[in-house]
Amino acid sequence: TPKTNCGECGHATCLAFAAAVSRAGEEITLCPYIDLEGLEIVSQGDKKNMADLAEQVTEEQDLALVKYLKSKISSFDFSAIAESLGAQWSADQPDILVIRYLGREVKLGKSGVLMDNDAIVDPRDQILLYNYVHSCGGRKPDGQWVGLESLPNSISKVKTLATYCEEKIAQNFVGKEMNFLTEICQKIDGGPGPLDLSATATVAFVIPVLPMVPQFLLFWDEEPEDGFAAKAKVLFDHHVLDFLDIESLIFTAERMAERIVDMLGEGK
Template sequence: MNPYQFLRYTPGSNCGECGWPTCLAFAAAVTKAGVPAVRCPHLKREGLPQELLNGSAAADADSLERGEEERQTVLAAHLRGKMQGLDLRQLAPRIGAAWLADTPDLLCFAFLNRLVRLSAAGILLDGTEPADPRDQILLYNYIWFGGAGSYRKSDGTWVGMESLPNSISKIRTLAAYCEERLAERFSGRVERLIELCAALGATPADQSADAAFVIPALPCVPLLLLFWNAEPEDGFAAKVKVLFDHHVLDFLDLESLVFTAERMADRLLELDR
């Protein structure tokens, strides 16, 4: 059975309860890597072979991970190749990047307060090639999506992930890989979080929270980080909420947007070492 045949047995809602972001991704994991189909709580079991229901995840999880890494590497190379046809001089002001006549094939801009030098030859992040292909995918996607928008500063209209279209499967990912990690690390340490946000070039925001900062992840993609400290006497744990400018989908797709928030969390945790 191939992934598209198996897809008929899933709800098709991309709810993410199985642990994969989409039903198609889960279908590929089941049919290609032996992940048990029963991980989907809404599965239509009638007619499914028993070997798919039980799966062989322990034997094939590593191959699935390797396959995903290979896919990401191929996608990064594809996006890099598409740079050849872009007019970087016209594109630069639309995405808040710098372009110079003496290096016409190069764009420079900031990513979480780190210098990006991007061209069809590759990407340097603070002078080093990113080891994770997802960073390359994110930054090349920013170039492509930014070309469809226009450079603008945030007008102060912020929205949550749940307000963006087709984002149901991404809400839990954002919470797990960004918001919950930051809430746990900085619970009871609000002053340290404020210090580290300043190190990322963030500016304070007028919001009802114990700490609120606009973090310039990319020139046209600011993130509003809201932090509420724990109140043990009232039974409240620390909480983090990340909001986005309402024009954000002019500049990034949803998956890249969630990964941007994850990288913001990574940077804050790295700086906290």
């Protein structure tokens, strides 16, 4: 099992290294703490086996990070931090925080997490939620929106955001009725975006992925006669890093895109 966030791999966090392994082909052996016993190391050319190995190692890292984050918040007084996180707390269940996550109810405890009363399958969602709680909150969103590139140490992530969120949304929004898109975004707690910033957009929504992590989604439909392709842009509150690190923030945008696309496919 790897140690957590030691930095010896060259990445700031284990989550960042896991993402680099699974998406960018980073060398798994850069982490000196991964137990590779029983895992087959293959040649660079064998992409399928390498992908399988990366997936196994990434899952191991994710589970280790979940365990670590649980230990970090085990002593937290949830009643003291609930308001700053936009969470609900009850004296009847003092070790539970209830948090909205893309239109779903999350019950986060010190030993586990439920979403809509079901266990969360993907450990990356648990990592995100425990990271959010671990922040203990910060400055509330105040409507000052910035692009990812305006946040510190984010330049290398701009392409990732475009590929896994903005381009995916643009491809799936193109040609859709405005009322249908509005209905979809309302189902994940979205509301209209500020008019002064969205006047030229086909549709614009502010979607609270987490209570204190709103994302301003703007979409411009294609205009074939003028040679303009469909385009989407996601903006963030300028205080968002009070609540999440860059890696977790990118993951929230990816999850938002996946949730929207899934709902579009279901026709809900």
